[in-house]
Amino acid sequence: MSMRMGNVAGFLRKLGHAAVERVWRLGFAARFLLAILAYSGTAFRRLHLTIREVYFSGVLSLLIIMVSGLFVGMVLGLQGYETLQRFGSTEALGVMVALSLTRELGPVVAGLLFASRAGSSVTAEIGLMKVTEQLKAMDMMAVNPIARVVAPRFWGGVVSMPLLAALFSAMGVLGGWLVGVVFIGVDDGAFWSQMQAGVDFRFDIVNGIIKSFVFGIAVSLIAVFEGYDSVPTAEGVSRAITRTVVTSALTILALDFVLTSFMFRGTS
Amino acid sequence: MKIPRGKVVAIMGGSGCGKTTLLRCIGGQLRPTGGRVRLEQHQVCEMSHNDLYRLRRKMGVLFQFGALFTDMSVFDNVAFPLREHTALSEEMIRDLVLMKLEAVGLRGANKLMPGELSGGMARRVALARAVALDPMLVMYDEPFAGLDPIALGVIGQLIRKLNDALGATSIMVTHDVQESLLIVDYIYFVSNGKIVAEGTPEQIRASDDPFVHQFVHAEVEGPVHFDYPAPTARQEFLGEHAHG
Numbered sequence: 001m002s003m004r005m006g007n008v009a010g011f012l013r014k015l016g017h018a019a020v021e022r023v024w025r026l027g028f029a030a031r032f033l034l035a036i037l038a039y040s041g042t043a044f045r046r047l048h049l050t051i052r053e054v055y056f057s058g059v060l061s062l063l064i065i066m067v068s069g070l071f072v073g074m075v076l077g078l079q080g081y082e083t084l085q086r087f088g089s090t091e092a093l094g095v096m097v098a099l100s101l102t103r104e105l106g107p108v109v110a111g112l113l114f115a116s117r118a119g120s121s122v123t124a125e126i127g128l129m130k131v132t133e134q135l136k137a138m139d140m141m142a143v144n145p146i147a148r149v150v151a152p153r154f155w156g157g158v159v160s161m162p163l164l165a166a167l168f169s170a171m172g173v174l175g176g177w178l179v180g181v182v183f184i185g186v187d188d189g190a191f192w193s194q195m196q197a198g199v200d201f202r203f204d205i206v207n208g209i210i211k212s213f214v215f216g217i218a219v220s221l222i223a224v225f226e227g228y229d230s231v232p233t234a235e236g237v238s239r240a241i242t243r244t245v246v247t248s249a250l251t252i253l254a255l256d257f258v259l260t261s262f263m264f265r266g267t268s
Numbered sequence: 269m270k271i272p273r274g275k276v277v278a279i280m281g282g283s284g285c286g287k288t289t290l291l292r293c294i295g296g297q298l299r300p301t302g303g304r305v306r307l308e309q310h311q312v313c314e315m316s317h318n319d320l321y322r323l324r325r326k327m328g329v330l331f332q333f334g335a336l337f338t339d340m341s342v343f344d345n346v347a348f349p350l351r352e353h354t355a356l357s358e359e360m361i362r363d364l365v366l367m368k369l370e371a372v373g374l375r376g377a378n379k380l381m382p383g384e385l386s387g388g389m390a391r392r393v394a395l396a397r398a399v400a401l402d403p404m405l406v407m408y409d410e411p412f413a414g415l416d417p418i419a420l421g422v423i424g425q426l427i428r429k430l431n432d433a434l435g436a437t438s439i440m441v442t443h444d445v446q447e448s449l450l451i452v453d454y455i456y457f458v459s460n461g462k463i464v465a466e467g468t469p470e471q472i473r474a475s476d477d478p479f480v481h482q483f484v485h486a487e488v489e490g491p492v493h494f495d496y497p498a499p500t501a502r503q504e505f506l507g508e509h510a511h512g
Contacts, residue, residue: 129338137335140295142324143352 029225036154039147043155053156057118061164064117065110069168073175076100081184091190095198097176102208106169108256111215114161115248119223122153123244126227127237154220161216162209207263214255219248269456276431276438278448281458287441291407296320325353328398328406334390336382342393343378349400368396388419399430405437412444424451445484
């Protein structure tokens with residue numbers, strides 16, 4: 001009996017410890033964000049540092065984002081046609097594809113891809129700089145690593161993410177058009193005119209951009225934080241990379257639900 | 269422990285006795301749990317972040333494995349402190365960097381990436397980077413670790429030459445006795461966080477202190493034990509308990 005009580009107490013202690021640990025890390029990450037904002041002067045004054053990171057996070061992610069966007073759009077075209085056909089409204093295919101992409105799939109899928117392509121590499125880079133004492137060396141040279149290394153990577157991600165999401169959506173629309181109009185034979189004029197009439201700039205597109213911007217902040221913060229906070233060993237860095245991808249994915253999906261419930265409350 | 273201006277001072281001791289920690293305290297990266305660090309007229313451990321950064325511009329540190337920035341070429345590594353802390357023109361920086369690299373004999377290697385360098389070369393590049401701003405204090409963390417005898421001699425001579433040419437003060441943390449005795453002015457022996465012996469190289473060579481003697485002559489038997497504290501072999505292998 002006392003054995004079982006001991007087990008229960010041990011389990012509760014572990015549970016409490018894990019909870020406190022999570023909350024503590026969340027607070028630490030929030031303070032880290034404030035530090036990044038406070039030391040962002042360098043990232044803007046010496047813009048080439050940030051532009052370099054936009055290249056590494058954004059430009060080098062272009063291929064995976066555009067190819068994925070195209071295929072997601074093509075699948076949407078196929079499935080959408082199948083469903084709309086039952087109601088005899090296949091000319092609404094354009095508006096369906098465009099709305100799905102700009103409101104949801106564009107920001108969310110691009111965010112997930114961005115986290116695994118660019119976020120993981122940022123975490124790995126900062127983590128390995130920590131392992132090889134490069135961050136410490138920089139600090140000893142009176143150069144703040146948060147200003148010189150972390151802030152440019154953070155802003156590089158924040159700038160890249162909305163652009164990538166927009167490109168993802170654009171490629172998706174193209175994919176949907178390719179399947180719907182070129183392969184299946186939906187009327188070309190109806191496809192585009194329905195889309196133009198059905199998609200509202202402020203309500204659909206701007207909300208989508210706001211979403212991708214928020215996801216960009218979240219993923220970039222998680223990536224630089226996990227790298228900077230990683231345990232400086234091979235195992236520690238590999239765990240940090242895993243945490244970046246997992247935490248980013250969960251954060252994107254949770255934030256998406258919150259943002260959607262604020263933006264689209266069945267009023268349209 | 270006093271480090272006089274213009275001298276090369278070695279701090280020696282076995283692995284894990286707190287030598288690197290001592291350097292971290294001098295550089296202000298760690299706060300000492302007891303005692304104080306005074307540099308010129310500054311109390312290092314009581315300085316604000318900005319004052320500390322101002323002071324660190326006058327310090328150069330050579331890290332154990334160089335800690336070169338792996339995403340930059342040799343040239344950009346040495347140029348890094350100059351670009352961060354001075355408003356010099358690119359031509360001026362180019363001349364300064366090539367002069368520093370010339371001093372360590374690697375002017376021809378300025379376009380290589382750190383991954384293409386041998387251990388000894390990387391150490392020399394890191395040395396050039398550490399002295400790029402002509403510091404008043406240079407700290408070396410295990411400058412000889414993992415080098416072949418030739419590279420070791422080269423680095424040793426460089427440390428001495430650079431110190432005298434810059435009019436700087438050097439602190440060297442090391443456990444390489446023979447090389448250090450050749451180039452330093454004064455030596456402190458540290459064990460368990462305490463100074464156990466000190467003196468000039470002549471005094472150290474002549475010393476009959478058991479610790480110093482064991483260290484200088486690399487003897488197995490002496491006041492420092494090689495074995496990590498453990499139960500006796502009899503207890504461990506035969507499973508006999510202390511009372512058995």
